[in-house]
Amino acid sequence: MKIINGGVCAASGFLANGIHSGIRKNKSKKDLALIYSEKKATCAAVYTTNKVKGAPLTVTKNNISDGYAQAVICNSGNANTCNANGIEIATEMCNLLASELKIGASDVVVASTGVIGQPLDIEPIKNGIPALVKGLSENGSADAAEGIMTTDTRMKEIAVSFEIGGKECKIGGIAKGSGMIHPNMATMLVFITTDCNISAKMLNKALSTDIQSTFNMVSVDGDTSTNDMVTVLANGMAGNKEITEDGADFEIFMKALNTVTMNLCRKIAGDGEGATKLLECTVDGAVDEQNARIIAKSVICSSLVKSAMFGSDANWGRVLCAIGYSGAEVDVNRVFVSFVSKKGEISVCENGAGVDFSEEKAKEILLEDEITIKITLGDGEGKSTAWGCDLTYDYVKINGDYRT
Amino acid sequence: MKIINGGVCAASGFLANGIHSGIRKNKSKKDLALIYSEKKATCAAVYTTNKVKGAPLTVTKNNISDGYAQAVICNSGNANTCNANGIEIATEMCNLLASELKIGASDVVVASTGVIGQPLDIEPIKNGIPALVKGLSENGSADAAEGIMTTDTRMKEIAVSFEIGGKECKIGGIAKGSGMIHPNMATMLVFITTDCNISAKMLNKALSTDIQSTFNMVSVDGDTSTNDMVTVLANGMAGNKEITEDGADFEIFMKALNTVTMNLCRKIAGDGEGATKLLECTVDGAVDEQNARIIAKSVICSSLVKSAMFGSDANWGRVLCAIGYSGAEVDVNRVFVSFVSKKGEISVCENGAGVDFSEEKAKEILLEDEITIKITLGDGEGKSTAWGCDLTYDYVKINGDYRT
Numbered sequence: 001m002k003i004i005n006g007g008v009c010a011a012s013g014f015l016a017n018g019i020h021s022g023i024r025k026n027k028s029k030k031d032l033a034l035i036y037s038e039k040k041a042t043c044a045a046v047y048t049t050n051k052v053k054g055a056p057l058t059v060t061k062n063n064i065s066d067g068y069a070q071a072v073i074c075n076s077g078n079a080n081t082c083n084a085n086g087i088e089i090a091t092e093m094c095n096l097l098a099s100e101l102k103i104g105a106s107d108v109v110v111a112s113t114g115v116i117g118q119p120l121d122i123e124p125i126k127n128g129i130p131a132l133v134k135g136l137s138e139n140g141s142a143d144a145a146e147g148i149m150t151t152d153t154r155m156k157e158i159a160v161s162f163e164i165g166g167k168e169c170k171i172g173g174i175a176k177g178s179g180m181i182h183p184n185m186a187t188m189l190v191f192i193t194t195d196c197n198i199s200a201k202m203l204n205k206a207l208s209t210d211i212q213s214t215f216n217m218v219s220v221d222g223d224t225s226t227n228d229m230v231t232v233l234a235n236g237m238a239g240n241k242e243i244t245e246d247g248a249d250f251e252i253f254m255k256a257l258n259t260v261t262m263n264l265c266r267k268i269a270g271d272g273e274g275a276t277k278l279l280e281c282t283v284d285g286a287v288d289e290q291n292a293r294i295i296a297k298s299v300i301c302s303s304l305v306k307s308a309m310f311g312s313d314a315n316w317g318r319v320l321c322a323i324g325y326s327g328a329e330v331d332v333n334r335v336f337v338s339f340v341s342k343k344g345e346i347s348v349c350e351n352g353a354g355v356d357f358s359e360e361k362a363k364e365i366l367l368e369d370e371i372t373i374k375i376t377l378g379d380g381e382g383k384s385t386a387w388g389c390d391l392t393y394d395y396v397k398i399n400g401d402y403r404t
Numbered sequence: 405m406k407i408i409n410g411g412v413c414a415a416s417g418f419l420a421n422g423i424h425s426g427i428r429k430n431k432s433k434k435d436l437a438l439i440y441s442e443k444k445a446t447c448a449a450v451y452t453t454n455k456v457k458g459a460p461l462t463v464t465k466n467n468i469s470d471g472y473a474q475a476v477i478c479n480s481g482n483a484n485t486c487n488a489n490g491i492e493i494a495t496e497m498c499n500l501l502a503s504e505l506k507i508g509a510s511d512v513v514v515a516s517t518g519v520i521g522q523p524l525d526i527e528p529i530k531n532g533i534p535a536l537v538k539g540l541s542e543n544g545s546a547d548a549a550e551g552i553m554t555t556d557t558r559m560k561e562i563a564v565s566f567e568i569g570g571k572e573c574k575i576g577g578i579a580k581g582s583g584m585i586h587p588n589m590a591t592m593l594v595f596i597t598t599d600c601n602i603s604a605k606m607l608n609k610a611l612s613t614d615i616q617s618t619f620n621m622v623s624v625d626g627d628t629s630t631n632d633m634v635t636v637l638a639n640g641m642a643g644n645k646e647i648t649e650d651g652a653d654f655e656i657f658m659k660a661l662n663t664v665t666m667n668l669c670r671k672i673a674g675d676g677e678g679a680t681k682l683l684e685c686t687v688d689g690a691v692d693e694q695n696a697r698i699i700a701k702s703v704i705c706s707s708l709v710k711s712a713m714f715g716s717d718a719n720w721g722r723v724l725c726a727i728g729y730s731g732a733e734v735d736v737n738r739v740f741v742s743f744v745s746k747k748g749e750i751s752v753c754e755n756g757a758g759v760d761f762s763e764e765k766a767k768e769i770l771l772e773d774e775i776t777i778k779i780t781l782g783d784g785e786g787k788s789t790a791w792g793c794d795l796t797y798d799y800v801k802i803n804g805d806y807r808t
Contacts, residue, residue, distance in 0.1 A: 052728030052736045052756075082724055084757050116721025117758035226725050303707070303799075311804025317520025320486055321630050324456030332456045352456075353488045354521035393797045395707075400715025 007141030018147030021128030055086025067200030411545030422551030425532030459490025471604030678798030
């Protein structure tokens with residue numbers, strides 16, 4: 001398997017585009033994205049667990065209930081959520097696009113991200129769709145990735161190639177993250193495309209299994225958005241024998257999918273609102289995987305841990321504290337903690353108590369922009385990893401007046 | 405019932421003091437506090453739910469297992485938690501104090517607050533105890549309240565007087581809060597004293613009932629500390645007939661206790677680390693009280709809601725979002741939200757969707773330093789209130805480098 005260019009257009013038969021349509025006032029910011037498959041594709045999706053769900057999610061869920069889709073349209077700048085006419089607008093987006101692309105309206109995945117509770121005007125979208133479709137290109141991944149950004153500072157895309165039964169397959173994806181990112185599924189939009197030939201049932205299985213250890217382990221601020229969605233479209237154009245059951249081919253596909261999703265998770269976490277650092281928390285030796293996940297999430301979500309990391313302060317007591325209140329089954333007297341970065345590793349807590357360590361060395365390690373908080377327990381074989389970011393002045397600044 | 409002066413010394417027979425002993429380097433900051441009852445008192449306490457528990461809590465729990473105590477000693481600057489010799493040091497604090505006061509060591513409540521995982525030196529405490537005891541005074545409440553402060557910016561005390569069976573009774577308390585404040589019980593230390601005559605059993609019942617709707621509904625940053633504790637000492641010196649069962653007298657006591665605890669909750673929340681505003685979230689019309697509490701807590705804990713309040717931004721979509729992911733049973737289409745302050749009330753969401761409102765008026769209301777987020781549901785009779793604060797640049801600053 002190898003990392004390749006092309007993002008969401010890396011796989012055969014996928015085109016994409018992103019434009020400024022006028023939903024946003026700032027003309028330099030793209031606000032409408034499109035991904036299109038030349039061939040109808042099997043489709044799987046997972047959605048936010050928030051009870052307040054964006055209208056686009058409801059429409060998408062209905063559209064792809066047959067397991068197929070051919071295009072994805074997504075706007076930024078407005079979440080089309082908590083509006084009286086939300087369903088109507090989301091449906092209209094699908095109709096307008098389908099008519100322009102000459103595909104079925106029920107083959108459209110629709111998504112929106114941005115402010116909640118302000119009516120979404122269909123006009124700019126209606127006016128923008130012809131140009132959006134006309135500009136579809138094999139090189140359009142970056143444009144689409146830009147079109148779905150909100151407070152993201154960096155465009156997020158990735159692709160890999162791999163082989164199944166002698167055929168070269170590709171999976172690529174784009175994502176947006178930033179605020180409101182939290183297990184399970186936060187204003188995180190992820191669109192993945194592949195030319196691998198895989199049944200809708202197995203595609204669903206692959207996605208719903210994969211997210212447990214990837215997107216559901218990412219937290220920026222503990223807020224779970226109303227509009228999250230991860231979708232995968234598989235158009236089969238790689239020509240491999242269709243994957244219809246568990247086995248070696250499915251394992252290879254899962255591994256490739258995981259490479260893409262893990263990469264996007266790290267990109268989303270590292271570009272959390274206001275973040276200066278990507279934080280990774282690894283837990284090993286927990287009673288079981290479930291308890292490992294609870295602990296990793298609790299540490300990565302702690303405002304005090306996040307603030308300490310911003311200050312490059314080896315305040316490991318806060319890590320212990322977050323383990324203690326996580327609710328997980330854990331022997332707090334057998335906890336080992338160390339901090340790891342490119343500059344090395346430093347042990348700060350052994351058997352639940354502090355150890356003498358060089359503050360200077362700790363500072364050097366924590367000044368890096370990718371930090372791993374490594375927790376080793378003595379309770380069993382459970383492992384997990386969670387991703388997050390530091391809590392900074394800029395998070396507060398960005399969110400203190402987001403609407404204006 | 406009326407609010408009176410005197411704090412933790414308002415009730416008959418209670419003396420207090422607070423000094424700088426040298427645990428902290430900054431000589432202008434008191435770091436050791438003492439509360440003393442001239443008569444042995446019944447005692448009740450509740451502790452953090454964190455599995456990592458400070459050594460002082462273990463020692464206190466053991467000391468007051470007989471239902472009695474006569475003194476409280478508390479240091480700030482060091483939490484005496486996650487240290488190999490924590491129990492030993494906490495026990496020594498009790499022994500040294502008991503010897504100086506000539507009371508039993510098992511009648512001492514001991515508490516510590518500050519950084520976790522750095523050994524607590526007994527020397528400054530040992531050297532400070534004689535002066536601490538010598539300075540005990542009826543006017544010592546403020547000194548004690550100062551002695552337990554960490555990043556608190558304001559000393560917190562309150563007292564009330566009330567009548568039971570023709571006898572005047574008093575309850576007073578001091579508290580410290582600031583960071584790591586979260587349900588249930590965060591680095592929140594609360595010491596309450598009363599001269600009311602009440603059995604240990606009923607005192608326990610009063611406290612454990614009261615905290616469900618008071619201290620457990622306060623959140624500053626979602627982190628639950630290792631060292632929280634709320635204790636009540638009742639020395640019976642008011643001379644009322646001992647309260648030994650439910651009834652009118654117990655009701656009066658509960659009401660007085662609630663006035664004290666509610667006041668301290670608001671003071672703790674309003675003085676959260678870096679806070680510029682006290683936030684109150686009231687929920688009405690929930691399925692039941694439990695669901696009302698879940699919703700109120702979810703909203704008050706949302707980093708996005710807290711940031712919006714810091715920016716005086718009426719971003720009610722985030723309130724809806726936090727209701728949606730709370731996990732509570734709720735009909736999201738029957739949610740009403742308004743913002744309330746001294747400047748008035750403004751409705752921003754009705755039946756789960758936005759309504760037109762004056763942004764100017766909303767701004768005027770939200771610029772105040774005490775804001776109520778009022779949520780009205782259509783699901784039942786459940787009510788609850790939670791308290792918190794806004795998320796500010798200063799929270800990040802304070803916690804980015806707390807240890808130095």
